Amino acid sequence: MTDLYAVVGNPIGHSKSPRIHLEFAAETKQDLFYKAILVPLDGFDTEAKRFFKHGGLGMNITVPFKEDAYRFADEYTPRAQRAQAVNTLKRLDDGRLLADNTDGAGLVRDITVNNNIALKDKRILLLGAGGAVRGVLQPLLAEQPNCIVIANRTVNKAEQLAEDFADLGKVSGLGFADVDEPFDVIINATSASLSGELPPLNPSIISPETVCYDMMYGNSATVFNQWATEQGAKLTIDGLGMLVEQAAEAFFLWRGVRPSTAHLMKTLRDERRTR
Numbered sequence: 001m002t003d004l005y006a007v008v009g010n011p012i013g014h015s016k017s018p019r020i021h022l023e024f025a026a027e028t029k030q031d032l033f034y035k036a037i038l039v040p041l042d043g044f045d046t047e048a049k050r051f052f053k054h055g056g057l058g059m060n061i062t063v064p065f066k067e068d069a070y071r072f073a074d075e076y077t078p079r080a081q082r083a084q085a086v087n088t089l090k091r092l093d094d095g096r097l098l099a100d101n102t103d104g105a106g107l108v109r110d111i112t113v114n115n116n117i118a119l120k121d122k123r124i125l126l127l128g129a130g131g132a133v134r135g136v137l138q139p140l141l142a143e144q145p146n147c148i149v150i151a152n153r154t155v156n157k158a159e160q161l162a163e164d165f166a167d168l169g170k171v172s173g174l175g176f177a178d179v180d181e182p183f184d185v186i187i188n189a190t191s192a193s194l195s196g197e198l199p200p201l202n203p204s205i206i207s208p209e210t211v212c213y214d215m216m217y218g219n220s221a222t223v224f225n226q227w228a229t230e231q232g233a234k235l236t237i238d239g240l241g242m243l244v245e246q247a248a249e250a251f252f253l254w255r256g257v258r259p260s261t262a263h264l265m266k267t268l269r270d271e272r273r274t275r
C-alpha cells in the first residue's frame with residue numbers, strides 16, 4: 001500500500017511541500033503520497049489524531065501549528081526538544097510520534113552551502129520570535145556567530161527566547177525600534193511577508209555588506225527583500241532553498257534516504273522566472 005504523508009497549516013494554499021516531496025519520492029523511488037491539509041486554527045489535535053489513526057506515517061507542520069505539534073508528540077530529537085517547536089512528525093513502529101525540527105538545518109545549509117556564506121563571527125539579526133525562530137536558533141548558534149540579536153513585535157517573546165538559548169552563545173532580545181546598527185546577516189522570520197507587510201525596521205540596520213534572508217518565498221521578491229534591496233543590501237535570498245533543504249531533512253528522517261536538492265531548486269527557480 002502507498003505510504004501517506006501530509007503538510008498541515010493555515011494558510012496552506014501557497015505550500016510547495018507536496019510538489020517537493022513527490023519529486024523526492026520519484027527521484028529516490030519511494031512509494032508514497034503527500035498532500036496538503038488546511039486545518040482550522042483550533043483544529044490541530046483533531047486533524048493530527050485523525051491523520052495518524054488512518055495510517056498516516058509522517059506530517060510536516062507549518063504556520064501556526066509548530067508549538068501545537070510539540071505538545072502533541074511523544075518523543076523528541078534533541079534539536080526539537082531544544083526548539084520546543086516541531087515541523088516534522090514521524091509515526092514510529094509502536095504508534096508513538098517522534099518529533100523533529102528540520103528548519104534550522106535547512107536554513108543553515110541554504111546559507112552556508114548553497115549560497116556559500118560563512119556565519120562564523122558574523123553579527124546576525126533575527127526578525128520574529130515564533131516557531132521558526134525557535135527552530136533555527138540552535139543550528140545558527142552552532143555556526144559560532146559573533147552574536148545573534150532577536151527583534152520582535154512582542155518584545156517579551158524575543159527576551160524570553162534570548163534567555164532560553166543564552167547558554168549556547170551571545171543572544172539578546174529587543175523590540176524593532178531598539179535595533180539601529182548594521183548587521184552582517186539579517187533573517188526575516190516574521191510571518192509579516194505572508195500578508196505583504198513589512199515590520200517597522202530602521203534602514204540603518206542595512207549596510208552595503210549586509211546579506212538579507214527572508215524565510216518567506218513567492219513568485220516575486222518579498223516585501224522585506226524588496227525593502228532590503230532599496231536600502232542597499234549586498235544580497236537578498238528568499239526561503240525557497242530553506243524550504244527544499246528542510247524538506248530533504250524530513251524526508252531522510254521518514255524514509256532513511258537522502259534526496260538531492262540542487263536540481264529541484266533550480267527547476268523551481270526556473271519555473272518562477274518563466275511565470
Ligand code: NDP
Pocket residue numbers: 062063064066103106127128129130131132133152153154157188189190191192193194197198199200215216217239240242243244246
Ligand atoms: P509564527 O506564527 O510562530 O510566528 C510569527 C512571527 O511573526 C511572530 O514573531 C510575530 O510577532 C511575527 N509577526 C507576524 N505578523 C507581523 C507583522 N505584521 N509585523 C511584525 N511581526 C509580525 O510563525 P513561524 O515562526 O512558524 O513562521 C514565520 C515565517 O517563516 C512564516 O512566513 C513562514 O512561512 C516562514 N518559514 C519558512 C520556512 C521555509 O522553509 N522557508 C520554514 C519555517 C518558516 P508577535 O510575536 O508579535 O506576534
